[in-house]
Amino acid sequence: MNQRVLAERARRAIPGGVNSGQRNVPGLSDLVIAHAEGARFRDADGKEYLDFHAAFGPPLLGHNDPDVNAAVAEAGNGADLCGVGVTEGEVELAETLAELVPSVERVLLTSTGSEATFHALRVARAATGRRLVVKFQGCYHGWHDSVSLNVISSAEKVGGRDPISTGILPEVLEATLVLPFNSSQAVRQAFADHGADIAAVIVEPVPHNVGCLLPEQEFLRTLREECTKAGSVLVFDEVITGFRHHLGGWQAISGVTPDLTTMGKAIANGYPVGALGGRADLMDLFSSRPGGPAFFAGTYNGHPAVVAAALATLRKLRAEPVHAHVFALGERIRSGLTEVFDSLGIPALVTGYGSVFVGYFMTGPARTYDDLLRNDANMFIGYRRRLLDHGIFELPLNLKRSHVSYAHTDADVDRLLEAAAVAARQAGG
Ligand code: PMP
Numbered sequence: 001m002n003q004r005v006l007a008e009r010a011r012r013a014i015p016g017g018v019n020s021g022q023r024n025v026p027g028l029s030d031l032v033i034a035h036a037e038g039a040r041f042r043d044a045d046g047k048e049y050l051d052f053h054a055a056f057g058p059p060l061l062g063h064n065d066p067d068v069n070a071a072v073a074e075a076g077n078g079a080d081l082c083g084v085g086v087t088e089g090e091v092e093l094a095e096t097l098a099e100l101v102p103s104v105e106r107v108l109l110t111s112t113g114s115e116a117t118f119h120a121l122r123v124a125r126a127a128t129g130r131r132l133v134v135k136f137q138g139c140y141h142g143w144h145d146s147v148s149l150n151v152i153s154s155a156e157k158v159g160g161r162d163p164i165s166t167g168i169l170p171e172v173l174e175a176t177l178v179l180p181f182n183s184s185q186a187v188r189q190a191f192a193d194h195g196a197d198i199a200a201v202i203v204e205p206v207p208h209n210v211g212c213l214l215p216e217q218e219f220l221r222t223l224r225e226e227c228t229k230a231g232s233v234l235v236f237d238e239v240i241t242g243f244r245h246h247l248g249g250w251q252a253i254s255g256v257t258p259d260l261t262t263m264g265k266a267i268a269n270g271y272p273v274g275a276l277g278g279r280a281d282l283m284d285l286f287s288s289r290p291g292g293p294a295f296f297a298g299t300y301n302g303h304p305a306v307v308a309a310a311l312a313t314l315r316k317l318r319a320e321p322v323h324a325h326v327f328a329l330g331e332r333i334r335s336g337l338t339e340v341f342d343s344l345g346i347p348a349l350v351t352g353y354g355s356v357f358v359g360y361f362m363t364g365p366a367r368t369y370d371d372l373l374r375n376d377a378n379m380f381i382g383y384r385r386r387l388l389d390h391g392i393f394e395l396p397l398n399l400k401r402s403h404v405s406y407a408h409t410d411a412d413v414d415r416l417l418e419a420a421a422v423a424a425r426q427a428g429g
């Protein structure tokens with residue numbers, strides 16, 4: 001069935017026509033994906049795209065990795081004893097995550113990253129008896145109320161809409177302090193003013209969701225120091241940064257140790273697994289509080305098929321030079337795009353880390369979300385819309401990051417850079 005007809009059916013059957021991701025992306029509202037493999041996907045009309053969006057990041061090995069799929073098929077559904085026991089796979093996965101991520105002593109498996117951040121904040125509030133959560137502009141931590149969907153800055157709570165229209169309780173927003181990323185001074189001031197009420201600081205070590213900001217070392221260290229002084233819980237949300245960048249997560253890169261760590265996305269190469277790990281005394285609150293298990297049990301936590309996906313993904317990440325490959329391609333893309341935009345005289349700041357890249361049409365530097373507002377959104381979206389004409393998929397939405405995977409090749413990067421030169425000229429002219 002053709003794409004337009006399927007998209008019409010989707011709009012009638014599903015609110016907004018999509019279940020996940022961005023709704024109504026201009027120019028892509030009819031997109032129906034038929035199949036994805038390696039670095040490519042095909043739409044329902046048979047058009048093939050070289051995919052640098054990668055579903056916001058999970059398929060680090062590439063779509064439909066055969067080793068991961070084989071492990072899932074073998075695990076099947078049969079051993080799902082949820083609610084009464086654990087499987088060997090769950091034990092192995094928890095042990096592997098604890099071995100890899102320096103500060104993790106115990107691991108609770110979930111189905112999504114949102115559940116992991118939800119549990120992190122709940123346990124931080126339980127441990128401290130406090131209610132305030134500090135988060136940072138540009139950081140997204142999931143869809144649940146505790147971190148308030150799309151709270152980007154205090155002036156833009158819930159994307160500029162009032163809490164009631166989004167269904168989020170105003171008191172949840174009032175329990176959230178939103179600070180500028182990379183501002184140690186703002187963090188010190190928040191602790192000076194409210195330290196005794198701050199249950200947790202939650203931070204994406206590299207905010208990837210609205211742009212891609214690199215953390216200053218002093219900033220991450222300040223978070224650690226202030227949390228330690230005030231007895232607040234430091235949560236690194238490594239749903240993206242964990243495993244996509246390093247097998248030990250960003251904490252291994254930065255040397256700054258959080259109390260709790262959330263993981264997801266690349267840990268199972270696209271199968272639905274999340275995890276919360278951390279200090280044993282905090283994690284044990286899940287089982288030691290009266291009625292504890294009922295507050296975090298999820299029917300599908302530790303499901304055998306997705307646990308097998310995670311174990312197969314981690315095995316491959318350890319055994320093969322995945323990070324070296326994606327880092328090399330990422331570097332080629334960043335320097336190649338810088339050259340392309342420079343040679344055309346288009347002001348651009350190309351940034352990212354490892355497998356993640358993004359080119360803003362602005363002059364640098366970009367330390368905070370407010371800096372990113374200087375990006376020329378029309379140019380950014382126009383450039384990416386033109387890449388689509390070349391069969392190259394980078395999401396045409398302002399500030400969104402892009403990814404390379406182990407399945408991308410040097411020839412794929414060549415294709416991107418060639419198309420970038422044409423698309424940037426057209427978008428700029
Ligand atoms: N934290 C971060 C940093 C994320 O990027 C996301 C998803 N984009 C989440 C949490 C939520 O994860 P999920 O979509 O699996 O619920």
